[in-house]
Amino acid sequence: MFDIEFNGEFAAFFVFAVLMIAGAVLMVSFTKVVHMVLSMAAVFLGAAGMFVLLEAEFLAFVQVLIYAGAVSILMIFGIMMTNHSDSRAETIKPLKETLAAVGAIALFGLLFYAIRDADFEGLDGGTPAQTTDNTLAIGQALFHNHVLPFELVSVLLTVAFIGAIALAKKEA
Amino acid sequence: MLASYLTMAAILFCIGLYGALVKRNAVIVLLSIELMLNAVNLNLVAFSKYGVVPSINGQIFALFTITVAAAEAAVGVAVLIALFRARGTIKTDEFDELRR
Numbered sequence: 001m002f003d004i005e006f007n008g009e010f011a012a013f014f015v016f017a018v019l020m021i022a023g024a025v026l027m028v029s030f031t032k033v034v035h036m037v038l039s040m041a042a043v044f045l046g047a048a049g050m051f052v053l054l055e056a057e058f059l060a061f062v063q064v065l066i067y068a069g070a071v072s073i074l075m076i077f078g079i080m081m082t083n084h085s086d087s088r089a090e091t092i093k094p095l096k097e098t099l100a101a102v103g104a105i106a107l108f109g110l111l112f113y114a115i116r117d118a119d120f121e122g123l124d125g126g127t128p129a130q131t132t133d134n135t136l137a138i139g140q141a142l143f144h145n146h147v148l149p150f151e152l153v154s155v156l157l158t159v160a161f162i163g164a165i166a167l168a169k170k171e172a
Numbered sequence: 173m174l175a176s177y178l179t180m181a182a183i184l185f186c187i188g189l190y191g192a193l194v195k196r197n198a199v200i201v202l203l204s205i206e207l208m209l210n211a212v213n214l215n216l217v218a219f220s221k222y223g224v225v226p227s228i229n230g231q232i233f234a235l236f237t238i239t240v241a242a243a244e245a246a247v248g249v250a251v252l253i254a255l256f257r258a259r260g261t262i263k264t265d266e267f268d269e270l271r272r
Binding site for chain 2: 066
């Protein structure tokens with residue numbers, strides 16, 4: 001199989017993987033919407049833990065701030081402002097659900113086959129350069145090689161911010 | 173370890189895809205899309221450490237993905253609130269005007 005040595009990294013990976021898969025499966029299977037959002041918060045925190053394992057501490061921090069913090073709260077706000085009468089019974093469409101499940105499982109089978117088939121020999125984690133300070137390295141890369149995308153993304157954020165306000169305004 | 177991370181991301185992506193296709197509450201569809209984007213981020217960061225040429229660029233890409241995903245979530249929720257005001261529901265299968 002995966003030729004895994006049972007060290008500390010694998011133990012931590014296992015814990016985070018269980019957290020994320022459990023959260024994702026619960027997200028799909030819960031019936032109450034708020035519970036779904038809370039289980040998604042568990043997935044986001046697990047992803048942050050995996051980023052720490054992958055030596056991307058800055059990204060882990062951003063993940064906790066943006067996803068586990070902002071996006072979860074935003075979704076809860078969306079639910080609170082839209083879900084008044086959700087007590088009606090869900091009309092289930094078995095055919096559609098089965099088709100979607102078969103498609104998702106088929107895609108996973110394909111991806112899993114490709115991953116198993118690929119040759120990852122010798123790729124045992126040469127750490128990205130400048131490992132001493134992850135944030136410093138990201139900052140330098142961002143402002144030396146990716147200045148234009150960085151500025152574009154700031155414009156995108158401003159546009160999204162103004163657009164969200166304009167869309168959600170009362171008399172829009 | 174790389175194969176483990178890639179498999180993990182594939183599992184998350186497929187669960188997200190299933191949720192986005194099946195769920196009828198539009199907020200949960202948005203959440204499933206976030207899950208899929210998160211799986212992609214995991215792949216990017218995994219390759220930034222274990223790839224052929226380990227490089228910080230994978231993390232930069234993940235950072236941009238997170239930014240765009242946050243913008244998408246904000247605009248998506250705003251659209252849902254506007255839709256709810258206009259139609260009184262956010263069930264995805266009740267928005268079928270163009271199909272009639």
